[in-house]
Amino acid sequence: MPKISRYFNREDFACQCGCGVGNIAWDLVHKLELLRREVGAIIVTSGCRCRTHNDKVGGGDYSLHLSGDAADIYCPCRNLFELFVIATRYFEGVGLYPLRNIIHVDLRERHYWFITTEEEYEVLNSKWFVDQLT
Numbered sequence: 001m002p003k004i005s006r007y008f009n010r011e012d013f014a015c016q017c018g019c020g021v022g023n024i025a026w027d028l029v030h031k032l033e034l035l036r037r038e039v040g041a042i043i044v045t046s047g048c049r050c051r052t053h054n055d056k057v058g059g060g061d062y063s064l065h066l067s068g069d070a071a072d073i074y075c076p077c078r079n080l081f082e083l084f085v086i087a088t089r090y091f092e093g094v095g096l097y098p099l100r101n102i103i104h105v106d107l108r109e110r111h112y113w114f115i116t117t118e119e120e121y122e123v124l125n126s127k128w129f130v131d132q133l134t
């Protein structure tokens, strides 16, 4: 598999429907590399998505997965909440999806952190939130 960085292959970010869409943003991969160095291992469950696949998995109309500016990940050796907190040091767009056991990271600027249990969605646009934890 062609590597695109030390820890990631292009395939890791390709649309899961097999359509071949895989234009992942380099900045995203770079930030994931930094995160990977700290947390030890990262599994990408969703990177780029074509429109059809995005609709199928319930992605928003303006999902950043469509432009290759987002990834959903988990870490086999870290608690999800811990991964979420660590990710906020590297990404300004970070979401916690406890029911799906993933976090979402994207290239949005200005802190946009959120937790969703699908029915309830809480936006935590504040460094205060993480300061309380660390």
Ligand SMILES: [Zn+2]
Pocket (backbone or CB within 6 Å): 015, 016, 017, 018, 019, 020, 021, 049, 050, 051, 052, 053
């Ligand atoms: Zn696709």
Ligand SMILES: [Zn+2]
Pocket (backbone or CB within 6 Å): 046, 065, 070, 071, 072, 104, 105
């Ligand atoms: Zn996502």
